[in-house]
Amino acid sequence: MFSLFESIGRYTLLMKKVFSRPEKMRIYRERIMYEVEALGLNSIGLTAIISVFIGAAITLQMSISLESPFIPQYLIGYATRETMTLEFSSTVVALILAGKVGSNIASEIGTMRITEQIDALEIMGVNSASYLILPKIVATVFFFPFLTIFSMLIGIAGGYVIAVVTGIMIPADYIEGLQYCFVMWEVIYSLIKIAVFAFIITSISAYCGYYAKGNSLEVGKASTRAVVLSSIVIMIFNLILTQLLLT
Amino acid sequence: MIKAQNVIKSFGDRTVLKDISVEFATGQTNLIIGRSGSGKTVLLKSLVGLHNIDSGAIYYDDVCFSELDFKARKAIRKDVGMIFQGGALLDASTVAQNVKLPLDLFTTQSEEEKMERVNFCLNRVNLDNAHHLYPSELSGGMIKRAAIARAIVMNPRYLFCDEPNSGLDPQTSIVIDNLIHDITKEYNITTIINTHDMNSVMEIGEKIVFIYEGNKWWEGSKDDILHADNRELEDFVFASAMAKRAKLAVK
Numbered sequence: 001m002f003s004l005f006e007s008i009g010r011y012t013l014l015m016k017k018v019f020s021r022p023e024k025m026r027i028y029r030e031r032i033m034y035e036v037e038a039l040g041l042n043s044i045g046l047t048a049i050i051s052v053f054i055g056a057a058i059t060l061q062m063s064i065s066l067e068s069p070f071i072p073q074y075l076i077g078y079a080t081r082e083t084m085t086l087e088f089s090s091t092v093v094a095l096i097l098a099g100k101v102g103s104n105i106a107s108e109i110g111t112m113r114i115t116e117q118i119d120a121l122e123i124m125g126v127n128s129a130s131y132l133i134l135p136k137i138v139a140t141v142f143f144f145p146f147l148t149i150f151s152m153l154i155g156i157a158g159g160y161v162i163a164v165v166t167g168i169m170i171p172a173d174y175i176e177g178l179q180y181c182f183v184m185w186e187v188i189y190s191l192i193k194i195a196v197f198a199f200i201i202t203s204i205s206a207y208c209g210y211y212a213k214g215n216s217l218e219v220g221k222a223s224t225r226a227v228v229l230s231s232i233v234i235m236i237f238n239l240i241l242t243q244l245l246l247t
Numbered sequence: 248m249i250k251a252q253n254v255i256k257s258f259g260d261r262t263v264l265k266d267i268s269v270e271f272a273t274g275q276t277n278l279i280i281g282r283s284g285s286g287k288t289v290l291l292k293s294l295v296g297l298h299n300i301d302s303g304a305i306y307y308d309d310v311c312f313s314e315l316d317f318k319a320r321k322a323i324r325k326d327v328g329m330i331f332q333g334g335a336l337l338d339a340s341t342v343a344q345n346v347k348l349p350l351d352l353f354t355t356q357s358e359e360e361k362m363e364r365v366n367f368c369l370n371r372v373n374l375d376n377a378h379h380l381y382p383s384e385l386s387g388g389m390i391k392r393a394a395i396a397r398a399i400v401m402n403p404r405y406l407f408c409d410e411p412n413s414g415l416d417p418q419t420s421i422v423i424d425n426l427i428h429d430i431t432k433e434y435n436i437t438t439i440i441n442t443h444d445m446n447s448v449m450e451i452g453e454k455i456v457f458i459y460e461g462n463k464w465w466e467g468s469k470d471d472i473l474h475a476d477n478r479e480l481e482d483f484v485f486a487s488a489m490a491k492r493a494k495l496a497v498k
Binding site: 023024027111112115116117119120121122123124125126 | 295297321322324325327328329331332333335336337338348349351352353401407
């Protein structure tokens with residue numbers, strides 16, 4: 001229990017250091033653009049592949065589960081949209097990105113720690129925490145919501161394609177279902193969630209890497225710890241945010 | 248001048264530095280020598296502020312560095328250059344970007360002025376054609392030379408080197424030693440080098456401090472070291488059979 005409080009304390013102090021005034025805004029802007037590419041744009045492919053298949057799978061499953069003359073077919077499109085919007089494109093995509101981006105951040109910063117690159121920055125007088133971590137946080141918090149919107153669209157498109165290809169339902173019914181009872185707040189709720197999850201993934205992974213010690217084995221452990229911790233905290237915050245924003 | 252006064256540093260129950268007092272003069276290559284695990288890296292990292300000392304004081308000229316807060320230390324750090332054992336170049340940046348980073352962050356120079364300074368420093372360490380190379384594309388000696396270029400780009404008054412020759416062949420080691428020595432003289436820098444390479448000691452050691460089990464055991468010049476009446480130092484200096492035979496031959 002003591003170790004948990006110690007970790008929370010160290011994490012808070014690190015975040016205080018991260019959000020202190022940057023040395024030179026121009027350099028940070030350049031680094032943010034670099035991180036948008038490294039952490040955001042490079043995740044588009046993975047997000048697209050997973051979203052299209054999940055969207056298609058949800059549509060298939062719904063068509064099997066809702067196969068009844070008493071249930072209108074457009075509900076399949078409606079269920080696909082709701083699943084993608086409310087949970088998959090924010091929470092599940094965040095869990096996937098925790099694996100990809102989180103382990104990347106933890107291993108990058110952990111390697112910099114054990115090869116004394118962070119010490120070198122400190123010696124130069126650079127606030128290493130802010131220089132290394134702040135651009136990653138800003139990049140992911142601003143870019144991940146776009147990934148979520150992209151995931152929603154491509155997942156829904158995946159459902160449409162499978163409906164057309166397999167002929168399980170009339171495409172017009174699917175489209176009708178997508179438009180049925182559409183609440184904009186659900187999309188906003190999803191975007192708020194992914195922004196919070198982006199902060200969780202980046203800051204926790206950076207924390208695990210920043211305090212890595214020893215050798216390459218420890219960097220590997222820090223990377224695993226980053227993914228596990230981020231995933232657990234994401235699940236907890238998913239509940240909290242749903243309770244706060246949706247009920 | 249850099250001065251350590253009664254410096255004590257512990258990690259848990261283990262006291263690594265035991266009341267060390269030593270002074271390093273300006274314009275000299277000062278060497279800290281000692282066996283692996285003797286505490287010389289901890290001393291160097293304490294001097295540079297990467298470790299906070301338990302008690303005692305560290306002075307940079309007349310300023311008590313160990314009592315300064317983070318902000319005040321930051322001002323002094325702009326006068327500090329450090330060469331790490333593995334070079335510690337940023338992997339994601341090219342050699343030129345690594346050398347230019349301190350200029351980008353702490354000066355208001357134009358891009359042309361910065362590149363002029365970068366070119367000058369890379370030329371000084373004979374790395375004229377390595378601007379666009381990444382650290383993974385460099386040899387061990389080139390990494391050390393790029394690290395030296397980065398360390399001197401801000402015209403430091405204090406230069407710290409943590410085992411600058413480790414992993415290098417004897418010829419490249421001499422090149423690196425001479426480079427550090429020449430830069431020290433050229434810019435009148437207070438240079439402190441942490442090493443266990445006896446070639447470095449005999450080549451460039453103007454002041455040598457021998458650390459043994461966390462204590463300052465001996466200090467003197469490279470001329471004194473051969474005649475020092477100190478068993479632990481003798482064991483360290485003449486550890487190899489060849490060195491022992493050479494000493495006997497001199498006697």
